[in-house]
Structures are given as structure tokens and as C-alpha cells.
Amino acid sequence: MSAGTRVYVARLAGTAVFDPNGDQVGRVRDVVVLLRPQGAPRAVGLVVEVAARRRVFLPLTRVTSVDAGQVISTGLLNMRRFEQRPHETLAVGELLERTVTLRDGTGDATVEDLSIAQTRTGDWFVDKLFVRHRVAHKGPLGIRRRGDSRVVDVGDVTGLAGGGPGQAASLLLAAYDELKAADLADVLHDMGDRRRLEVATALDNERLADVLEELPEDDQVEILQSLETDRAADVLEAMQPDDAADLLGELPDDQAAALLELMEPDEAKDVRRLLAYEDDTAGGLMTTEPVVLGPETPIALALAHVRRKDVPPALASMVFVTRSPVETPTGRFLGVVHIQRMLREPPHQAIGSILDPDVDPVPPHASLARVTRVLATYNMLAVPVVDAEKRLLGAVSVDDVLDHLLPEDWRETDDFEDDSEDDSGDDSGDDSEDRAAAGGRRG
Template identity: 40%
Template sequence: WQISKVRLSKRGLLSGRSGNRLVDWQETSELFAPSTAIAAEAARLRDMHASDVATIIRALPTEQRRQLADAMDDERLADVLEELPEDEQLRLIENLDMERLTSVFDEMEYDDLADLLGQMGIDQRTKVLAAMDDEDAETMRQLLSYPSGTAGSLMTPDIIVLGPDSTVAEALAQIRDPERLVSIAAQVFVAHAPHYPPTGTYLGVVHFQRLLRERPSLLLKQCLENEPTIDPMLADRDVAKRLASYNMLAVGVCDTNGRLLGAVTVDDVLDNALPADWRLK
């Protein structure tokens, strides 16, 4: 037998829609390279929401999942990993070398990364932490030190913190960062220096809507709200109650010395409260 023509179908790996056309064999040889097909599929998924991509990936055979992960850029793969259960995250990344792994982890939210590292074996986790930036590794160790089911295990230190003499204009500039999660950009925490958790003494919070109503030159200490904070050892169900009671998108977490350690956001509480297999339903 000799192949002279090939019928091409315009479709994605999982799409049922197709448009057929007949072409000469010579025109298609490069299309049969596995890397070409995977790269094309990665490009097709680029503009989809990460949760939808995660759903698609879960329907693929293991090897095809890994090939697709290899074809994604670091930020995109990090977004998709955050939408997968930890056990599936581990399977998806198990063939990545350490350099690629740490690059992807650099793009993940701290709390999601802590959950993933917590599922790794001790040896692998130790190697990953050793390969990370010293400051990030220390942050991870701190988050991993909190027991599961506590506010500390849910919180992220990646929040907006400014000093009391910062202005409304400076706060709005921080909120405008397109990389900020909605729940993080909903408020600015105010504390004495240092302004990266653990901060100096926590003073209060200013919400986004309040910032929009105030003049740009107003100092944050002049528009503070004294919202309650929580202890890092507070049970997760009590964290959920606190957020619901005060209609907050995020609640600050403080230690016994009044230093701000981070915040727990409503999306993390929801993710924690839902069944582990909720994405399958």
C-alpha cells in the first residue's frame, strides 16, 4: 500500500466537531509529529479558564496529560495545577525536572503551593524547598507548620499591606495590579513596618469601596476600619463563620503579638469546605 492522500479533520483533541478536507500526503508529514499536535492543543486551551482546562486534562490519558503540561508555559501550568486535587497535581508534575518545577511553583499562590508540598514525600519536598529562593522557602516552611484544618493552613501571606502614613492613591495603585486575586485586592491591610508578613503591629483595614470614596491624598490612618482578625490556629469551620458573619472577602490572621501573618480568603474557605471530588460533579 502507498499513501497518497490524507483526510484532515479540523478539531481539538476532545472536540466532537470537525471539518474534513483531503490533501496530499507530502503536505501533512509535519502534522504527525507528536510534539506538534500537543503544542497545537496547548495553544487551543490557552484562552480557556484554568478550571475548564483542568477538567479537560482530567479526561486525558496520563501520558497525554504530561505532554500537555510540558507544552504549557509556567504561569499557565501553575493556574491549571491550582484547579486540580493535590494527588492529580503530583501525577501531572512528576516527570518535570527540578528547574522547571521551581519555575512553575514560583507562579503559584502560596497557600495552594503549601497544600501541594504538603502532599509530597519528605525527600521530594526537601529537595524542592532547597531549590527555591530562601525567602520563599522560609514562607513555605512556615505555612507547612500549621496543622491541617486551621486558619494558618489556609492563609496566604501574599496580601496588600501598607503603613498608616501611606495615601489612598498609593493603596489604589496596589489594588490595580492585574495579578492580584479579587479577594486580595478587595482590601488593604494597614500595619507598622515591616510591611511583609509577619508585619509590625497590625492597625486595621481599608476596603476598596472606601478607598474609591476618599480623596487620593488622604492618609490610610484617617480611614481605618477596625475589623476583627483571627488566630492562625482557629478551626477552618470557625474561619468560615467569621467571614460569613462580617461579610468579608478576606480576614486577617494575627499572632499573639498583634503581627499580621497573612489572610484567609473566601475562595480558599469555599475550596476547603467543598468535597474533595467536587470538580468531578
């Protein structure tokens, strides 16, 4: 790599990473920098997302090219999961939108991008900041304009190391806009407490609800308790009722009761019903919002319902057929119709004519073990839950069962770690030496 290479990190995020053979091994998600008391911050490596949403560390000493929207590494990646160390800072996650003060006396500015440049010795440093003045001004027509933007040397500002007011998060969220909720949850979980709350607060209610459903319980509670009470209630309304009930069950009783009072009555009613059941029963596991239709519904309309974006994949695998009313608790439960069967029949045919007669529902007090056996016996992704009058109360999906069968900290552990050396084929060993050496050197 030639000396003098400069890369802007906001543009680098999402760039494909290739090995010397031209095979893509991942995508850049962030740049690891060391903020120093004296001198420019040193960039030491890239956070690269590889298979199974794993984030690993790629030292910049093993990057041979950053060119034309791609990063070329010298060899196979060390697949040990990246864990941020106390002295390390993530450029995209923690420096973008940080408030700094310009040394020329023109006031405060917000960092919108920063560049890392390679010196002749092969080291990388943060050298330029693209900043925007925080104070807006009025133009000649009286229209309020955004603050002026410009590129400054990193030495021309103070406050890059933080410690001031909280950061905004719009630029960071734009960089991660394409991520699925589970992937964004991983990003938030790896952030520091303060930055996690800043980013979570910047999400809209629907997106935050989706992300909360994928986070460990302690992160869920921390974020929800950091929100204003009215907004916390809105986010709970946007969550799946079973996930909202699980989260409320982790809160103090008085706080949970206050949030339930602020929720829309229909939404709160479903959550209250779920809170009445033990956690490890069908009633405690179920969602009250499966796809429920009457027997006279044409197949074409039923397929339109399961295609809705808000229907989880497991619940989209079948339609639950009941007498009116079709909102839980429904009229008498008649049976289920599998999506594969619907695809094989004429679209005008009524779903009541193709019910699966072999699927037996479970009562709300059924144990987790019984629900698991039913799912396995019938090879289903969801099982109906009915009361003594055969009214449909909800459905337990396989993902909810897995959440309870796996260890409580399964979202925070990674069994892939055990065989990472065999899978990666990398003989480079731990990245500790690379990072320690970079941290100890002086420019």
C-alpha cells in the same frame, strides 16, 4: 447540509454553536473521532462547551450547518457531561502535532490540522491532513528553514493512531489560549494521562502554576512529579504560597524537602511557615501574600496595588494596613481598608484614616469553623491572621475556605448533572445510542 462539506478542525475550535432559533448555546472545543484499523477515521460528534464550563456531546447527526464561522444544531443540547470513551479520540486534543509517516517514503511529518468531510450518506470522515515535514533544511543562504508543509490524504500516512513518541502541544495550547486557568484545568483533567503530561509540560511556568492551582490533588501530584526537579521548583515558586504548601504536603517528605531546597530562599521561607500549621487552621489556610501597605499610603497608590493582575479577586477586596515592615510577618497590624471605601474618598487621602474598626483578626491556630464564622459575620472575602504580638502573618480568603468545606472531589463532580434534564429541555435522552451507532457502522 449539502454533501461534500469539508471543515478543518483547528479552525472549528472556538466556533459558536447556535440552536435553530438563533440563540447561542455554546462553543466547539473539539471533535470526537473513531480511529479504525481499516479505512478513514470517522467523526461522530463535537465537544461543545456550554454554561458553567460544562462540556457536552453534540452528535454530528444533529448538526444542520457548519458555515461562516458558526455551527447550527437541530435542537437543544443534551446537557449530560461529556466523558470520553476508550475507543474515542479527540481531534484537537490528541491528533494535532501527532507524528505520522508518509507512505511515499519522504519521512516523518507532524499533523498541524485535519479536515472532516461529509459524504453523500451524511456520514463524516477525516479525509485530509495538513502536515509539516519534521526534518528542517537549510535554504540557499544557509538559513535553517522549517520543514515543508502540504495537504495529504489520510490514507497516505501511517501512525495516526499513535503509539509512537510523545506529541508536542503548541497547536493545542494556541487553540485554548483564551481559556482561563480553571477552564484549561478542566481540559487537562479530561485528557488521558500521557497527553495531560505532554500539554502540562508545554505550558510556561506561570501558566502551569495557575492551572495546577485549579486541578484536583492527584492531577497536581502527577504533573509535578513528571517535571524535571529544577522546573518543578520554579513552578512551585510561581504558585500562591498556600497552594504550593498544600501541594508539597501531598508529596513524600524527602521529595518535598528537596524541592524546598531548590526554591528561592524567600519563596521557600513562606511555604515552610505554612507547612508548620495544621491544614484545617487559619495558619494552614492562609496565604502569606495579601496586599499589605503602611497607613501613610495614599488611596490612589493603594488602588493601584489591588488592580495588579496577580492579586486574586478575594484578596483584591481589601488592603491590610500595618506598621513597617509590610512583608509578612509584618509590623503591628492596624486594620483593613475595603476597596469600596477607597473608591468613595479623595485619592490623595491616606488609607490609615479610613480603617474599618470592626474587623477582628484571628490567630493562626483558629479552627476552620471560626474562620468561616468571621467571614460570614463581617460579610468579607478575606480575614487577617495575626500572631500573639499582633503581627500580620497572612490572610484567609473565602475561596480557600470553600476548598476545605466542599468534598475533596468537588472539582471532579458536577451537581448540575442531577437537574440537567430539566434545565436542557432536551427530549433526546442519552447520547449513547448516537455514539454506539456511529462506532459500529462501517464506511
